[in-house]
Amino acid sequence: MSARIFALDLPFELISQIFVACLPLRRRVRPHRRRAPLNLASICSQWRAIAIATPELWASVYLEFHDIVAYDGIQTLLGFTEPGPLQEPFQDNTAALIHLWFTRAAGHTLSISLICTKNHRLPCDVLEAIEAFFPQWGRIELGIPMADFIAFNRIAGPFPSLRSLSIQVTDRLHPFHGFHIQSIFQSPQLQALQLRDKNSAHTFPNNxxxxxxxxxxxxxxxxxxxxxxxxxxxxxxxxxxxxxxxxxxxxxxxxxxxxxxxxxxxxxxxxxxxxxxxxxxxxxxxxxxxxxxxxxxxxxxxxxxxxxxxxxxxxxxxxxxxxxxxxxxxxxxxxxxxxxxxxx
The missing domain is CATH 3.80.10 (Leucine-rich repeat, LRR (right-handed beta-alpha superhelix))
Structure with missing residues (x-):
């Protein structure tokens, strides 16, 4: 006779609240099969169903892009039961990860961090993936080269939910002069702003x-x-x-x-x-x-x-x-x- 697992008897709503409490305090969630929310979704079919049906778990993502593959939770995210080696480079799956992640957020305000280390760019289609959710942007944090910033600035908005914006251009000094930054001027609720160049010096376009x-x-x-x-x-x-x-x-x-x-x-x-x-x-x-x-x-x-x-x-x-x-x-x-x- 198998032992009874009392945690599975808790009400759906209570388990959902407990799952949300497992997220990082500042809600910068780094996808990993050993951390919430991916580890919670891999315990059993009941917990997976609750995790997928809890949109707050999927309203934040923090991704870094460099030579080392930092994310091994993508199999769990995409529905595989046995995590194992990726069949393709992670960069090829990044846009799909972001799209599925934020689809599960079900309209909630989003917190997005995309950070490139020196001499690296965002993988293909990542900006297109987050653009699909621009009305839900609540916090945007970018550390990207100038080429990616120019592409990001083509997203016209408006951004009705954006309250916090941080952009660092990682390969230029005084990168914002002459730019009309859409994510600033099309954000009627913007409350926090940080703009930095490659030396982390705070800067601002024009006047x-x-x-x-x-x-x-x-x-x-x-x-x-x-x-x-x-x-x-x-x-x-x-x-x-x-x-x-x-x-x-x-x-x-x-x-x-x-x-x-x-x-x-x-x-x-x-x-x-x-x-x-x-x-x-x-x-x-x-x-x-x-x-x-x-x-x-x-x-x-x-x-x-x-x-x-x-x-x-x-x-x-x-x-x-x-x-x-x-x-x-x-x-x-x-x-x-x-x-x-x-x-x-």
Missing amino acids: PTAIPRTLTAFQIGLSSLTQLADLLGHLPRLSHLDLGTSYGAPLDGPSLSVSLDTLLVTNDRWLNGLIIPTRKHLDVWPSVETSLLTFLVHSQCHLTTLSLGYPSIYSTQPCCPIAWPRSLSFERCRSIFPTMVVSA
Whole structure:
């Protein structure tokens, strides 16, 4: 007599909710037969039926394209019961994988990440595959060469559901100048925007006044307080700002009092010109600790998170400041030591 499996007695709706809870927290799902949702669909016929009938499981995909085949779950996805070696190169199946994956999403808003490593392009027909679902795009993240970006930009839209857009052109400096980027200007709900070149420098086509006024989160490189004042005046809803690649010395005007929840800066000289009492999250690479302290006291803010960045050349981790005035309040302080990466 076979043992009873109580998990199979749970209601359909409860099993479906449990399956969704197995997805990555940020919903960047990398297809693999040992990870959700593909592993869930391979346990038994009942679980497979539930997984296929749960559209939230198929609303996100994260694909990287390089020399190494990274996805061995395609047999399970396409209905084979015994995963084994692919009969054809994975690249030949990518468009079919994407189309079937998002067909199972059944109209839900989609999260799509397509990342190419250096000197690689997207496989044939991948852009055509995602174009078929453009009304459902909710988040788009691309790391692609210029040729693929030009092809992507031919998708005219409109994109009624797109809220987050990140594009890095992996083989050009200042790649967006002169381009009317359809996925920006045809997205009435766009809230978060990041545009980068091959060195990961934040960039933007033409003039910043063309930035959609709907943005709440933005990454950009600026060189002066005047530029920042113009940007903030144009974006009334902005609450999260990343000035990570702004290396200039913004000493060209009076201090700005602005309303932001999150500020990320690499050059801490920006702190000399800003007053942000509403700020909850600060990420900064301090060159002089006293300038950071002066800024925090002056702003009189309540920080939830303070992140201090230091180059990896430091042999020991600096201590989080514990002797700051009681008027400063923050719940968590962390020091970060990124590995230095030198572009070829």
